[in-house]
Amino acid sequence: MKRWLAPIFLLLTGCVSAAPGSKSPAVVLHGQRFSAEFATDEPSREHGLMMRTTLAPDHCMLFVFSYTAPQAFWMKNTLIPLDILYFDTDRRLVSMQLDVPPCKADPCPIYPSDAPARYVLELSAGTARRIGAKAGDELRIEGDIGPVR
Template sequence: MIRAAVLWLAMAGAAASADCRDDLVEFRWDGGQARFTVEVADDEGERAQGLMHREALAASAGMLFVYERTQEAAFWMENTLIPLDMIFIDETGRVTRVHENARPLDRTPIPSGGPIRYVLEINGGLAARIGIAPGAVMRHPAVDQALSAWPCG
């Protein structure tokens, strides 16, 4: 079950938690920060299911897809009932691409646009509203801390 938590802080210099948790992702970029409570999909079955058949997603929630290795990936919205933003993230935790407002029930592939290691799905249109764009960095314990652009600690 997705749990709602603190959504985002859209102010420069806002303090963020130094502790990383499996159920929380944090982002920062020039001028803002965001925080989402997440479910982690880190095996083939969980990634295949994703957010299909859900009728709603809390504004502060998302699903983090974690791959075993850096690779190109593609998503589609078959059996997904709500519009989603897909935030593609490299092995260092840096956002490389944001696909906004993926259409529910659409089978058109949505490519990562290059090698990625993580994808965060959140409510459609939210990334643009709060400022998440390529160059933002994500913090989560799944990111190899030796490579992380924003390590836990």
């Protein structure tokens, strides 16, 4: 293959993998779409957004559990303030912890849900208030969550 054809070939193969109709992982809440990272196993749920210094306003992390129960999160090694939203099995918003600050003390405070939850969404602090999220709102998930462990 000619040397100048290689970059064109790579570009075209990238276009095929991003075919129309394919969607990157995202969630939609109260009419707002957020690109999402899914945390579906114990190691990814434990690590979450630790050690990150920023979270784009249109980005989030969705924690998916294989069971529904009261959930509790903490901010150990989390450097950015967050909104933590809890959703039940039907993906209805059941609880919110807003403007949760980074943990600067040890032990870190715990932020529990007020009701059993299966999905937990972390957004940049202030986002839930800005979009008008409220109890009962439905979370729509776009993309393949994959196996939940």
